[in-house]
Amino acid sequence: MHIRTYVLRISGILVLMSYFICNSDASVKSDSVRIRIMFYNTENLFDVSDDPLTDDNDFLPSGLMRWNIGRYKKKISSLYKTIIAAGEWDSPAIVAMCEVENRKVLEDLVEGTNLSGYGYGIIHEDSPDARGIDVCLIFRKDIVRIAGYRYFKPETDGEFRSRSILYTKCIIMNDTLHLLVNHWPSRRGGVLAGDELRDKISAKAASVADSINALSPGQQKIIITGDFNCSPEDLAVKSFTDDKFLINVTRRNRSGIPGTYRYQGTWEIIDQFIVSYGLINSSHGLFAGDNPFRIFDADFLLARDPKYPGPVPFSTYRGYRYQGGFSDHLPVLLDLGFR
Template sequence: MLNKLILTLILLTCGQLLKSQNVITNIGDAKRGDFRVMFYNVENLFDPFDDTLRLDNEFLPKGERHWTWEKYKKKSQQISKVIMAAGSWDFPDLIGLCEIENRFVLDGIFKFGYLKQIGYKIIHRDSPDHRGIDVALIYQPERFRPIDTTFLQVHYAVGRALSTREILYVKGIAPTKDTLHIFVNHWPSRWGGQLESEHKRISAAKVLHQSVDSILKVNSNALVIVMGDFNDYPDNESIRKVLGALPAKQDYLNDRLYNLAYSYLNKSDIGSHKYHGKWGMLDQFMVSGSLLNKASYLYCEPSGMSIFAPDFLLEKDKTYYGVKPFRTFAGYKYQGGFSDHLPVLLDLWRK
């Protein structure tokens, strides 16, 4: 109740921006569930300070992007606005984030933005990624109680550690007393070509599959939620074959993963990311069949995933027509936007 009151006051204070930009969540079912999970690739949230152990020179005051304290602070405020709006007159209960540099920038989202009174808690650690970008899970402590956390490292087939992000696993208790198994992912990019880099994402898929499988073998009714930017699409080999995530159609098996992003596959008018004029679903939610079979107090529908695409997160696509995500930079030109990805949401309901 207190959080809702705070959010109402915040929206009334800064709501002119949201109202004038026609905030919508009706890509899919806009109605908020009893428990909302959000995932957002915030695109290069760096601080303006030099980390000699990471390749962050691009995001320094004298770097290629002339990244200053003022630009960093605005970026933090922008992300805060997105989280606030995505709550739909409440706050998301769980938030997975990726492309954040360190704990300092995570804290900044709540220090410089509109969320500093909400009391979100953070699960994060620095990853071995050569650029220093990490994943994190943000949660409301009165809505989710972590009881176990593991950072899963990705390795090459020969056993050599990849210089990439870890997969974050968090086990915790929801308000219904159900145990949730949460995985936050940011798989290796397609830099250098989709086929040339595919083996890296297959390696990440094997690590994730092993961990999910170990949970479901112990408890076939376990409630598993996998979220992230996978840098692959739902029908690519890493997700479809290696991870074994199926389309969410019917006759769900409790101990299998189902990819709720399949319904957005090959849509021409919307996705979570747009590349060379084509929308795609790199950002996805997958759930175990037990959540779809309503085997617990918390459950989700096959249509429970949505793309959060309010007008203020979009701009005109002058090259390929239509709209595209409103980014912080257009090339190397600073324009003060948000990210090259749109957030995705997952709504769970209670019986």
């Protein structure tokens, strides 16, 4: 092993250890059960191979972003470090992600890093998205059993193709958890265009949640997470809680940072967790406590904003300029207990 590689590895381990020591949660008893679920917008997790079926040309060695094997390996390593640090001594039970190109990059993550010791399984399917970026998840097979999953493709007009919604039925400690992972369209086509598209996809996700809740109203344990590309106060998101069996726990942010994404100096919480009252009010099995939500804002995930006062997520790219950071979003965490 080269000395430089060895030093880099040791440095990475020391960074993670220092974070754990400074940020361990003293309120969690050592004998308590914690099921941590993480969502992360990975910011363009592409491999370096051309996919002729999608528009991935920017993220090729000859492409606009000059994406290469060295940058790809650094990205995988950075994602691994983030997941381990977010677990705080124990890797999360479920890591839901978006902006992931294909199954291969997930295999490189869970098999080619020290995550291999946790035995993660993969759920992934190519979505209709034109760029080929998908929603997916990895899960610890020693904690989670998958009873089934399905991708729901959004019904959109014209040629626009968006990401699918991933539904997964999870069995954790003999209790059933329903998980929906989303990545809604941005406002690149204008505010009204983005709102219209999000409304349609929001309606689809709400329909799936309604169908699950109808099996035993108010009792089902449901989590809806993802990058919604709008705030918790947006009508497309608030429509989830109009049915009274869901609550957006993102509003109870107990983090030291006000958002997951920063645009022109303003923080926004666009990466969110919505849970059912079946989890909040549960008297046995899985449950969500009073403050289950947190933005993971480790120092190494932040950088100085060059244009505005304060920090900004340490992104892989800033525009077309490579920075070598982690992502332009911060991860979000949801902790469940068991009784």
